[in-house]
Amino acid sequence: MSAHGVFAFAHIGDLHLEEPQDQNAVDLSRCLAEVAGLHARGLLDFAYLPGDLAEHGTAAQYAILERALDAHPDLPVRLIAGDHDRQLGSMQDFEAFFSRAAKSPRGGGHETVSNHLPRPRERSAAVQHYYAETIGGVRCLFLDMISAGYGEEGFGLDFRLGPDQRSWLAAQLAKADADGLPCAIFTHTYPDDLREPAERAELCGLIRGHGVRLVEMGHTHYNELASDGRTLYASARSVGQNEDGSVGYAVAAIDGDVVSWRFKPLDQALPFVMITSPADRRLATRPLPDGRVDVRALVLSHEPQSAWRCQVRVDDGPAQSMVPVGPRMVHAAIEWPQGARRLSVEVADGTVNPRKNGALRKDTDVIEPVGRSFVPPLAPERPGSDAFRIQAWPEKGIRGDQLGPNRRGRHW
Incomplete structure (x- = not known):
């Protein structure tokens, strides 16, 4: 696990x-500025860009992103391709951008991969953009669902991996198991969206069989979580095309065998807090242990840790103080009484809200831990899909209405 105490991005x-001049370009710059400031304080490991970076995959559109990234040269960024990055049938401009961004120190120094793929029209050489890296004690696997398909406007979605990438992924997961590393997979969309049934079955089987902790995705255009009792599938709202409320970014963390996720709107000022252990009942993979429970939470703030005031509360009981552990985490050991249902953590960082007569800015995260008799659910009928998605969960920024182009056919 990370020297900071938890893997978080x-x-x-x-x-x-x-x-x-478009609003999404302005919002991107605002997101990057906030995230870069938090990374500089050691609070986040990197920023993830899940594809569909440019609407039509052109050099001029990638130049907008490069200028925004260049304003924060010390912020690590990990990126993959989306279907819009091949919207005009070619990925030449994306490949040039990937070469500059991913091969740089800030991008991890990752190379493209040339494979001969059994593509829809012929078997030919194609460049793919998948790679692996251990970050904060977690093996991170970044997949390319785009390069093996048609990728033509008007054809429809054509997500594929190809045999070389599938073999690579299986080997990476086996090696992570041997090394005792938890895994997170980063991809553009749900595995169930792969066009070929055999690829869908293989990818979903690898994810479940190796106990992948987290699959982090874009594409949906809305915030969504789906947990199958072993793996959390998480997607975040689009910055560029969205009907899902305030613009912002998602924060995800892996703390031991617990995965946590919460959306951070830009119109909500810092501080921000997210409970990273124990797990909420909707995301849990195991029961709570007997006796005292360790509560840990990730705090994001531009203020020094000495200014943080953090408290944990069980239901409506008395508040208990939490203490820092590392630069980004706070901790408390508490009793979890039989029948308790709600766990909340509140943080203040000393900043004031001028719109509320100078009251201290605070943030609260709330979860409902499982009981000691919890049993994880059986494997779902449609693994790697949104069939087992969590419905509305406003405390985490989940509306549950699936507005957007890819499930409801909205206008984007």
């Missing part, structure tokens, strides 16, 4: 960049 959703 920011997910800035599909950008769909077109013109530098």
